[in-house]
Amino acid sequence: MVCAAQLRDSLGDTAGALDDLEKAIVMTEVRRNALPFLGWLRHGTPIGTILLRLSGHVASPWLDTVVQAAAGSTDIVHHYSARTPPPDPAPGDPGHQALTPRERDVLAELARGATYADIAAAHFIAESTVKTHVSSLYAKLGVSRRSEALATARRERLI
Template identity: 45%
Template sequence: MTTPIRLLLVDDQELIRLGFRMVLEAEPDFLVVGEAADGHSAIAQVSALQPDLVLMDIRMPGLDGIAATEAIVRDNPLARVLVLTTFDLDEYAFGAIRAGASGFLLKDAQRHEMIAAVRAVHRGDAALAPRITRMLLEHVTSQLGATPAPNAAEPFADPTALLTDRERDVFLEIARGLTNAEIARALYVSESTVKTHVGRVLAKLGARDRIHAVILAHRLGVVDDDALPSGP
């Protein structure tokens, strides 16, 4: 039997948590292990319950989702955070990405979109549509400036110098927003091989996750906006 994906729901509105729980628990491989109504409670629940993934609201009373995400990612490196945001992806949501969240989920997302986003983030893909990736890059790249990637290896000025040719190929496809399955098809290798390469790429670049790898790729000029697919 497949081990279920353990989920924590964080939102200050009880009805939203209830709706999400109903959708998620209808899936045989999802298990909602807890709920929280604010950031302080979310941090405590993650520590106590050790969920695989947190669905995190941003605007909450007390401690907001940005500060909570930063604390959760810092203290629980195996936990992934999927941000709940509005349609226009306000600055709070981008702040959560900088704090370590692994993707966006629009609050008005369709059922299949929510399920796909949870599964994507859990398996290590970034839950970012091409349109959202473009907006993210426009918003944060200018703010990142020349600051090195977190934990980037030294003394290399260009962290991509550490990559093998195949890892560089994988890095380019990550930067274009492709999932592991899509990279496997593009490079004619197995998905498990891609997963191994992705792990090595992130480690060598000092990137926390795929989103930060995408930002790094654009900051280094490895790819530009034209390299992104034009899907919705």
């Protein structure tokens, strides 16, 4: 329910998001389980933002406790998301331009054989945006095909 609230809020359904979050507060209050409120989504509204909004509408000691715990901390997904370190360029070699986090996400999806439509759906972006990221990837890696990009990425330990 918490993840649904994050997504609904990011899509503009604030009332639905608050309703989902209020249900989650009620369901977790008995066992005092704050785990669902750690922020498991990368593409939704940060959970702390929605919790603060809900605290203005609902009076609950458990909600106050969760809001205080979430204050000032980032969502857990940011601590555990996959990160690919940039390659170390050889001495005298300027190396490739650093890939953006989204380009690294797209590269990982390409490596697992995903289509542009699959990548777009998985990352909540338009297919044309995926194509833009792939073009940028190809330019940064100095390649012109997916197979070359994957071979270069493996050689340089990007994937």
